Amino acid sequence: MDMAIENGKEMRLMKGNEALAEAAFRAGMKAYFGYPITPQSEILEYLAFHAPEHPDVVVLQAESELAAINMVYGASGAGARVMTSSSSPGISLMQEGLSYMTSAHLPALIVNVQRGGPGLGTIQPSQSDYFQAVKGGGHGDYHLLVLAPASVQEMVDFVFEGFRLSEKYRNPVMILADGALGQMMEKVVLPPAGTLPKADVSWASTGKPAARERNIITSLFIQPEKMEMINLGLQEKYKKMESEIRYELIECNDAEIVLVAFGLTARICQKVIELGREKGIKIGLVRPITLFPFPYDILNRMADSVEAFLAVEMNAGQMLEDVRLAVNGKKPVHFYGRTGGMIPSPEEVLRKVGAIIERVLV
Template structure:
């Protein structure tokens, strides 16, 4: 079959991928910088596959519609940006406990508060460490290209159904808005699978119930233990990362998402100057590639962690490599994107006694 390429915005590539992945329903609410997802789906989806696209009255309603529809065993998703994702946290916690598969996309922007509409990575803790109440985890994927914005949609649904767990694509406003060439996947048929947990109308003698409630402490503990075991399985099976020029590296730059690409440029500039730098990019932020990072860092002299926030993932980097190795940080906040030059400068300053010039 001939490959299909298109020049697309990240948000549109993601929306197109949702249609092609056979997604059954999207519920969302406008917020910059991700409104194109809702717009694109409103325009394209229903006529092509019969997919339900509904603009809800709020992000709170959106996530609860997702909860309802996901409980029937359909492929369901929503998308939003940071403040909207904050509003969804209660619903996400319910979905995680009720073990419903779904996709949540956060095209994040700078905070806190209303913040800005420019890209940021300041929702790392919220996405990876919990966000809502209770002990739970999302599977969190961080694309770094428009191609991955597209590819990760089908992959997310695969993981969501495999583990009956909500999956989050954590990206940012820059990736959502920038245009790149994308190879589109062929259209997948919407599936009509029946699951033995889904509420689609009582089948035999006993009804099915979607709930996250248990008033008996011991029973609720059992549910928690079950969830924790599932997270262990996910950690064992689903870690994804990319290591670029790490084999001979003296210095590692650790970054995820779009920032990892900027860091790649910085590493190239470093190598031109004779500094052997490599880039380690976690693709799954939960589960986090602790062991893989530790291995990649075995022979390096130092690590520079770069993020568009005040330093959040750096805690996981330190967990991975321990105290043996110096870990420096460079971050920009509030929607500012770091340049390759400033990253290189930081690397030299931290580990090579200042700028060479």
């Protein structure tokens, strides 16, 4: 593997999926359970290949995504730092388990390297699992904390952040990537191993010593009073998560038209800004990094000064709904999306900008 040490930092040229897997080892992951599915199989492959170098880490190929997420449930409930990964159809199969995990307050890192759907769909990149990722996904009132990487570097960094946040809030965290981020190679700086401290897991079911009450991992609260308490607790937790809201602003200071895009499309939009500004159009970009909690406030404030927003997504308009909620009618919110594994080109996005401002730009 290509590797260099620059300024004491370990730098490699790596594929997104493999970089994420290496980061998981370095972040102190104790167990991984997963099932092969394109375009994320390199995660399990990388972990399996390098497992002998990490004898204290469990790497197990499950018989299905259903089994995998429930193995994650068990291992997390037993106090281990645990991860699974899949792609869209497989993540759909995991929704029941994720609902149980949120109710049982179990931390874990879930990686979705999205592909185009619905159905078996295509193995090409997509962002069409946005609703599923940020609005709950399974049954009941719950959310995952969702991080959207836009580079291979963030595929690495968000593994550390994801584990940390999941343990801080005792809630599953999802890295919502896409097939392109999983498959493309970029230069990455790999953080050293052993830098992420383990959170307190005194709640875990590890065997009851005589001196403590038994630890029960459950999502079953048959008394409605108790079930409502659990729900209120979850909502309070999601409120607290708002302190984790992250986003990136690019050329927004003087922007008249603000693009809103996450992940891969945010990178495409950077080229749109460049092309637009060459033609004298002041375009900016807001890139939500946490998709849940969503950066509503910044968009709402920005609506006071910009002319219009354009949500750009690789889906039929999902984050668009959150952008509209944020802007709350102050300014027009437009949409440009491609679906089914198609990736929008900067030119076609710019053409949409032209349509909004009624100028031919491309």
